[in-house]
Amino acid sequence: TGQEALSRIAEASDLDTLEALRVEFLGKQGSISGLLKTLGKLDPEERKVEGPKIHGLRESVSDALGARRDALETAALNARLASETIDLSLPAPEAPRGTVHPISQVMDEIAEIFADLGFSVATGPEIEDDWHNFTALNMPESHPARAMHDTFYFPDRDAKNREMLLRTHTSPVQMRTMLAQGAPLRIIAPGRVYRSDSDATHTPMFHQVEGLVIDKDVHLGHLKWTLETFLKAFFEREDIVLRLRPSYFPFTEPSVEADIGFTLIDGKRVIGGDPSKGEGGWMEVLGSGMVNRRVIEFAGLDPDEWQGFAFGIGIDRLAMLKYGMDDLRAFFDGDVRWLSHYGFSA
Ligand code: PHE
Numbered sequence: 001t002g003q004e005a006l007s008r009i010a011e012a013s014d015l016d017t018l019e020a021l022r023v024e025f026l027g028k029q030g031s032i033s034g035l036l037k038t039l040g041k042l043d044p045e046e047r048k049v050e051g052p053k054i055h056g057l058r059e060s061v062s063d064a065l066g067a068r069r070d071a072l073e074t075a076a077l078n079a080r081l082a083s084e085t086i087d088l089s090l091p092a093p094e095a096p097r098g099t100v101h102p103i104s105q106v107m108d109e110i111a112e113i114f115a116d117l118g119f120s121v122a123t124g125p126e127i128e129d130d131w132h133n134f135t136a137l138n139m140p141e142s143h144p145a146r147a148m149h150d151t152f153y154f155p156d157r158d159a160k161n162r163e164m165l166l167r168t169h170t171s172p173v174q175m176r177t178m179l180a181q182g183a184p185l186r187i188i189a190p191g192r193v194y195r196s197d198s199d200a201t202h203t204p205m206f207h208q209v210e211g212l213v214i215d216k217d218v219h220l221g222h223l224k225w226t227l228e229t230f231l232k233a234f235f236e237r238e239d240i241v242l243r244l245r246p247s248y249f250p251f252t253e254p255s256v257e258a259d260i261g262f263t264l265i266d267g268k269r270v271i272g273g274d275p276s277k278g279e280g281g282w283m284e285v286l287g288s289g290m291v292n293r294r295v296i297e298f299a300g301l302d303p304d305e306w307q308g309f310a311f312g313i314g315i316d317r318l319a320m321l322k323y324g325m326d327d328l329r330a331f332f333d334g335d336v337r338w339l340s341h342y343g344f345s346a
Helices: 002-011 015-026 031-041 044-083 102-116 172-181 220-233 292-299 315-323 334-343
Strands: 127-129 154-158 163-166 184-194 205-215 244-247 252-265 268-271 280-291 306-316
Touching: 002 015, 002 044, 015 031, 031 044, 031 172, 102 184, 102 205, 102 220, 102 315, 154 244, 172 184, 172 205, 205 220, 205 280, 220 244, 220 252, 220 280, 220 306, 220 315, 244 280, 252 306, 268 280, 280 292, 280 315, 292 306, 306 315
Parallel strands: none
Antiparallel strands: 127 163, 154 163, 184 205, 205 306, 244 252, 252 268, 252 280, 280 306
């Protein structure tokens, strides 16, 4: 009977018993389900009387099952809360923590040093057009750096019908900043650059920081002082010796490449000291020069009024020298063991 079913439900002492009762009454073969099936065989008058009764019974049994389930679950939870305790004084389990990538760290160090010298940070796109990357920097069509084997070109041209490429250096940011801000200027532009090159000392993507100063009466002495001051601060050594060598870049005239002196201590290369006075040697770290008059003109400035110097430093190389890493490719492998050894805490 209905009463009997309801009292058995009310007495069910655990969820398993309750589930067994649900099957017994409401399951496919359940007793109430059986009653519902008999309705079809009754004549209409009887069905009018019996129908609501059986449906009412089904509903009350189903409600009772639900209510009992809630009661049992609440009781189980209360029992757990009463028996378990949480010790809030226990140390939390250690969550894995990332580190700052050495390249990011070194970029920050560089930006900070130049900020002290009054340089702000400028940026430009990594997908460049050949006008900003080459033409405006006085690199003619025939320049070898424009060749396919050095530069990643895109198959399509842009809206101005310029060839698109992955910038091969940060120097296009010189032109973009001069065009956007005019003169005077004092900026650095750190970022990713791309060349079709890959071995132990070259990766197809690497990092440079560009520097550009445009002002009146700027000369090579300002460039040399700036580079020396930067390198001393970066390597945290006063005995940094810089050697400037005449070089050639289409966008600077005159152009100089800078080598930094290292000495051998117990057979290891240590940055600093004068290699011409003992054991050691020179390592090339950057290209630079006085901004070519043609580049100043391309930027819409009068080269008789404005001069400047520019430099491009290889960030990856500098990071390796400062932190004693020996394989450039490790920077980009994403090996967590290497990163946690060389990475910096945030
Ligand atoms: N863009 C040059 C390079 O990638 C470096 C450079 C920058 C030289 C600025 C002179 C002035 O090799």
